[in-house]
Amino acid sequence: MKNIIKLLVLLPLFTMTACDDLFEPAIENNRDLDAMYSDPDYALGVLANGYILLPYNTSPTSDVATDDAVSNDNSNTWRAMATGAWTSQNDPASQWKNCYNAIQYLNLFLERVESVPFSQTENIQTMFVDSYSGEAYGLRAVYMYFLLRAHGGIGTDGQLLGVPIKTVSESPESDFSQPRDTYAACIEQILSDCDKAIELLPLDYKDKHTESEIPQKYLDLGINTDQYDRVNGVYRAGRISGRIVEAVRAQVALMAASPAFAESGITWEEAANSAGTVLQRIDGINGIDADGYTWYCNTSEIAGLGNGSNPPEIIWRASYSDSNTLEGDNFPPSLYGNGRVNPTQNLVDAFPMANGYPIDNSNSDYDANDPYANRDPRLATYIITNESTAGNATITTGSYGTNNDAINRESGHSTRTGYYMRKHLRFDCNLDPNYNTQQRHYSARIRYTEIFLDYAEAANEAWGPKGQGSFGFSAYDVIKAIRTRAGVGTDNGDPYLEACANSQDQMRELIRNERRLELCFENIRFYDLRRWNADLTEAAQGVNISRGSGGRLTYTPIQVEERSYQPYMVYGPIPYNDVLNFGFVQNQGW
Template sequence: MKNILKLLILVVLLPVAACDDLLEPAIENNRGLEAMYEEPSYAQGILANAYILLPYSGTPNSDLATDDAVSNDNSNSYLAMATGSWTSETNPVSQWQGRRNAIQYINLFLENVDQVVWSKDEVISSMYNDKLKGEAYGLRAIQLYYLLLAHGGWTSGGELLGVPNLTASENTSSDFNVPRNTFQECIDQIMSDADEAIDLLPLDFGDISSSEIPAKYVSLGVTNSSDYNRVFGNLMRGRLTGRIVEAVRAQAALLAASPAYSAGTTVSWEDAANYAATVLDRIGGVSGLAANGNTWYVNTSEIASLAAGANPAEIIWRSDVSQSNTLEADNFPPSQYGDGRVNPTQNLVDAFPMLNGYPIDDANSGYDENNPYANRDPRLSDYIVVNGSTQGPNSDVITTGTYGTNNDAINRESGYSTRTGYYLRKLLRYDCNPNPNYDTQQKHYTARIRYTEIFLNYAEAANEAWGPTGNGGHTYSAYDVIKAIRERAGIGTANNDAYLESVKGDKEQMRELIRNERRLELCFENKRFWDLRRWKVSLGDLNETAAGVQIDQTNGTLSYTPVNVELRTYKDYMYYGPIPYGEVQKWSNLQQNAGW
């Protein structure tokens, strides 16, 4: 990926923002596309724009519009969306422009790639052509998947539509007034592009010996590993691979099989489980679950030792490592020189079970409402700063109760204090210090796709397809996956996870447990907003009020009072995002989703 970034410094060919420039280079950029044929760096620059436009975010954005978190920033667009301002004109989760821009670059590249002279050596040129073409197909699958996630939906006529499926570049003579393809047609395109990418790309980039050269290239005359490694070796790590595309395919299949979409697609839960299993079988199934994968963001020695493009055991794809303390400055409590922006809710805190594995509302849990953070799932303290805890091992105690003496306390007028009684810990490094006198920064990366997500994809789909303990011919079941994830978290280890054992014979109960585990493991990673919608939860659940806790102290005794913090005002059509208002106004053939 560093190679891509270096390339982009040299080659920024087609501006992203201006539609005219996207279709045809502006006058001052007076080199035509044909120039790419003899200049590989020019050609790669076009494809590199699709990497620049990848949709992944390393900050909790859409989580702020769910029951998991609120923001203390009154101008936050996700706060506005969740409280009644989500429209087809004002849509902070829109993917329309960015994804379509990326697809335009990809289509331009695919239409010209076969004419590029990647190397004067024809065999090496052929390998470069395969690699880059494979990346392009895989990137198009990603971009289309995110378009479906944000804009696929049912029309007022009862048809499940996706987006216009553009597989050819547009120019000034193109017909832009095209209808949306069906959701199924878009899923078919994703699967087709994924298959093309998987066929052309190696499973992973990395240096190999001469005896490991794929037969395809041996037949072309490649006998020297240095020639192969020049194209597919370590220097290419960080770019799209076959393994990553397999994971994207599993994500798309899960979306299509989900309740919100299944009536309009042919993708089954069994299909979704099998696609996820393809990814998981490569690491040995549940035995490959990374022991420290649930704290990937703060595994400091692991992060420090990451070689360029290499991945920890938990990560399928990640961004480059960067040195910063921006997340910490945004989200540490005020006493730690942060703005405290993301405030986890009481709703999320209550979703963490007890150490014995039972939900807190179960009679067997041992939950004490007067000591609510005792004997809880260790992930609670990994992910959330609660009253009386610290941001890090060397920081001061954070007091969020009303008796606090600084702006860490709930609802202080500073504008930086918590609204819920909680601060964020997940994604943050405790060894950063935003204090301007020190400004200590540390290494971070965005986990684009984690193995834990694919494990949870499999568990969800396998439970629906074969029940909690069925495996469809694989060596592990939904039950096996959830047991491994909970064991890794350290819950239920003293009683053989009696709660899990009590629900493993019931698909509905297991479904709720799987969804809750997904909520906990993937919190603050921009998953829940979309999960709630693809599950088609009840409107009441979609509008569950974001809650917090007021902690008072009287004569040294703490009392905990639940408080409502922020109402959610989603309408019954808001399971599916809108097509942008301006696009529907411009193009008569572009149907809007129902309700918008």
């Protein structure tokens, strides 16, 4: 740990300048932290590390360690983890080092920000200090959330523990054997940081704020709208804002209220209220984006992104880039891809029929000999099934296929399950070396659909399927809107949903399934299963499709990969070296 702190002191700090989406850092070496007191750009470079180290993934990673997907890459660390190699010394889910590095930078910034000369005008200086401090508090809450999600758990002492809370910067002389704080104390700290951030930040960065959007304390100082825009204008769009922090708070509250962390003291009602606050700002159910479930390939919408602007589905996103990296990793081999993420039969079976019934329901009209017909449209939207079209090509995953798209070909790039991932990919990319056409992508950090589903889950637990709290809409209303948007149950009034609305248990099952479908391949299910105390050991299944005489297809289930998890793995480990060197209480079983 001391070496980490020394590294943090010596690491280059970065200068931020305005750019299309956020900032482009420039390295400035060999300067002491006291330079912050005379150089605002240098000070903002310290804050910039809170963005540079953000722990959001830009592609599916943890999904291949769940029942939703497998990887065809033998060296994939999440695949190894899911099949028995997860230890406190080998933890691809660890957030320990990265998050604490970021928190160190944020604490350094918070300790010095009030003395940084952002403006010679006192009132403008006050607003800059407040707003940048709000960013630091909000970012610190994000990092604590990721730390808790990865490392919180039942310690060997039987307590529900979190991680060490660090609200002051450390030096090589600091005491690094600070014990783990309780999980409840960590949640309290995160929510406190969220409250501070929300108080100090604008709801959104934009030009032409109205007077009603200016906090009263600034109005009392005589601040006008032009001055407020100078500090909180659109040039800062893309950085953490009040709206984003409210969404982070909702994520934190949902996690803390969940079965695995129920001792946190956070109730389902508090979780529902946190999510409801975010959704009220877009008029609740009326604000659901009709194209939100295809945010990653809404081409005209993506082409128009600029200056940190967000589509209606997105609360927070990363900067965009023109690339075909995702396609190179995940296109089928015939499209010059590596086919890395292979959806499972387990996930395919979770998509209902278009009439809304699960495929194992007697009213579903599911045909095992034509399994992809009349299904929830999201199945074809998110997954490439046998003989479906991808771009201008027909992808044959059945064993009768004539190229490496077919299941388990020796190329090392073919599917192991009989399916390829379609979600996240743009099929107007062309990986043919003769063309190598790239397209614009961005990764969504927080989507409104996730917060709608957070609300549905918490509201159902707090008030039942149709309880509305103070928000005017219920868990039932959310799920109906999401399924209607997808085209599920639209021709028959969705009788399966109506039946679930009479039972909290049935609605819980439906909400969890809708969450699985809507958020698939977004690095969420691995953590959902664990916070629910759900079974992690369901083997990953696939299908071998063969063709007989007359062209008749036969669908034979196959087991692709066993999952080797132990019950204690609901909670992740504390890194072995930190337990060894600093005496931290380890989580049970590790």
